[in-house]
Amino acid sequence: xxxxxxxVLAIVQGLSEFLPISSSGHLILIPHFFGWTDQGLAxxxxxxxxxxxxxxxxxxxxxGTMATAWIDSVFHRRHTRDSRLAWQILVATLPVGxxxxxxxxxxxANFRNPLFVAGTLTFFGILMYLADRFGxxxxxxxxxxxxxxxxxGCAQALALMxxxxxxGVTMTAGRALGLTRSAAARFSFLLAVPGITAxxxxxxxxxxxxxxxxxxxxxxxxxxxxxxxxxxxxxxxIRFIERIGLLPFTVYRLIxxxxxxxxxx
Numbered sequence: 001x002x003x004x005x006x007x008v009l010a011i012v013q014g015l016s017e018f019l020p021i022s023s024s025g026h027l028i029l030i031p032h033f034f035g036w037t038d039q040g041l042a043x044x045x046x047x048x049x050x051x052x053x054x055x056x057x058x059x060x061x062x063x064g065t066m067a068t069a070w071i072d073s074v075f076h077r078r079h080t081r082d083s084r085l086a087w088q089i090l091v092a093t094l095p096v097g098x099x100x101x102x103x104x105x106x107x108x109a110n111f112r113n114p115l116f117v118a119g120t121l122t123f124f125g126i127l128m129y130l131a132d133r134f135g136x137x138x139x140x141x142x143x144x145x146x147x148x149x150x151x152x153g154c155a156q157a158l159a160l161m162x163x164x165x166x167x168g169v170t171m172t173a174g175r176a177l178g179l180t181r182s183a184a185a186r187f188s189f190l191l192a193v194p195g196i197t198a199x200x201x202x203x204x205x206x207x208x209x210x211x212x213x214x215x216x217x218x219x220x221x222x223x224x225x226x227x228x229x230x231x232x233x234x235x236x237x238i239r240f241i242e243r244i245g246l247l248p249f250t251v252y253r254l255i256x257x258x259x260x261x262x263x264x265x
Contacts, residue, residue, distance in 0.1 A: 001043065005036055006218035007225050013047040014054065014229030017196075018189065018237060020128060020168030020249045021256075023051075025117040028162055029260065032114060042207055046219035048200040050226025055192050057227070058234045063193070081142045085190075088144060092153025093194040099157040100202065107160050118260040120163030125253030128172040132246040135175035140183040141190070148177045156191060166195065171246065181241045189234060 012030055016023035031038060056063065066089075069082035144152075155173035159166035167188045174184030 001037075001039060001215065001218045003218065003221055005034075005039070006043065006222045009039055009043070010047050010050060010222040010225035011229045013222075014051055014226040014231075015233045016165075017051040017192070017226075018054075018167050018230060018233045020165045020171055020246060021252055022117070022121060022163045022165035022168065024159075025121060025163035025165070028112055028117060029114060029256075032264075042215070042219055043222055045200055045203045045207055046223040047226040048196055048203065050223035051230045052193065052196040052200060053223070053227040054230025054234060055189055055196070058231055059190060059193075063190070066190075085142055085144075088146065088149035089190055090194060091146070092149045092156070092191055093198070095150070095154045095157040096160065096195055097198055099160055100198070104160065104202070107162075111162055114260050114264040116161075117163035118257040118264075120161055121253045121257040121260075124158075124164050124169055124172070125250045125257075128168050128246050128253075129250040131172045131175040132181070135178070137175055137178050137180045137184065139178055140180065141187040143183075144177070144179070144187070151177065152187065152191070156195060166192065168249070175246075181245065182238060185237055185241050189238075 009027060009030060012026050013023050016026045027039070027044075030036070066082045066086040069080050070086035072078045073080075073083035073087070152170050152173040155169045156166055158164050159169050167185075170188040170191055171181075171184040174187055175181065179187065
């Protein structure tokens with residue numbers, strides 16, 4: 001892999017991980033469109049770590065407060081809204097972890113093709129628009145009940161299918177359950193921390209046990225550019241999502257799905 005390919009894929013990963021347009025779908029499509037060889041497992045691990053770093057940097061203060069409150073709740077039984085949110089994030093991560101362990105290899109073998117991506121882009125894009133259009137969200141992420149947090153976690157498990165979008169499907173669920181747009185985005189990004197960590201650990205374990213040679217330069221470049229583009233993307237979405245809504249992303253998904261069908265059908 002040359003550095004141009006590494007930079008392009010890393011920027012795409014950093015943007016599409018947090019915009020509701022599907023990072024896995026884009027990482028499948030980009031090599032198809034440009035005639036590139038598959039980027040390989042090592043690079044996937046690197047850009048996942050880059051997007052994880054983006055969340056840790058952007059939400060460092062809130063994550064630090066939540067982590068301190070969570071530890072306090074474990075050892076001293078003192079519970080605050082921050083410790084409750086931290087527990088909800090952990091509980092909401094269970095569905096995607098369990099689904100990944102049971103079905104990740106099956107999904108990898110059967111669903112990584114452009115036409116499947118076109119279908120999931122379309123279906124979940126329309127669902128996202130409907131939830132945003134008709135959802136009457138008025139509460140922030142601290143107002144979620146335990147069943148609602150778990151329901152968003154179950155929605156996140158659907159994102160294992162390429163083209164679904166982890167951020168898209170979790171924001172869709174958040175809007176349907178009464179969160180404001182910015183609260184749905186924040187909960188989605190916070191939920192990404194254990195989710196991306198688990199996915200990176202799983203892929204890293206496969207990397208360690210494989211015989212695939214590692215070219216470290218594209219990996220380091222990819223991680224850096226994925227982190228930088230991820231931070232910029234989070235900042236943009238949090239700042240402007242209440243104003244722009246989710247319709248532009250639905251339109252983008254439908255146009256992209258049409259291009260995929262035209263090109264590959």
